[in-house]
Amino acid sequence: MTAHMKSTAPEPESPLSPLACPFCQSAKIRAASVKADSSAYWRCEACGQMWNVGRLKASHRPQFGGRWNNGY
DSSP: OOTTOOOOSOOOOOOSSOSSOTTTOOSOEEESSSOOSTTOEEEETTTOOEEEHHHHHHOOOOSSOOTTTTTO
16 A cells, blocks of 8 residues: 555544443443543443543552552
8 A cells, every 4th residue: 555545444443332340340331421422431330330431541540559558
């Protein structure tokens, strides 16, 4: 393919809706608002956690340990 030709294959898009809860892995999730886009928050109907896909990826928190117990 030459430099001036564009590919006709669509760019892979990140899904707007997550497939499972990142905390309990349940598939019972729904958008917290009517508009489901990249800034939408999602709620798990199984565990009750609420999250935003973009913010969850950006903020990596240690699962164990932390400030007060140093992982013990």
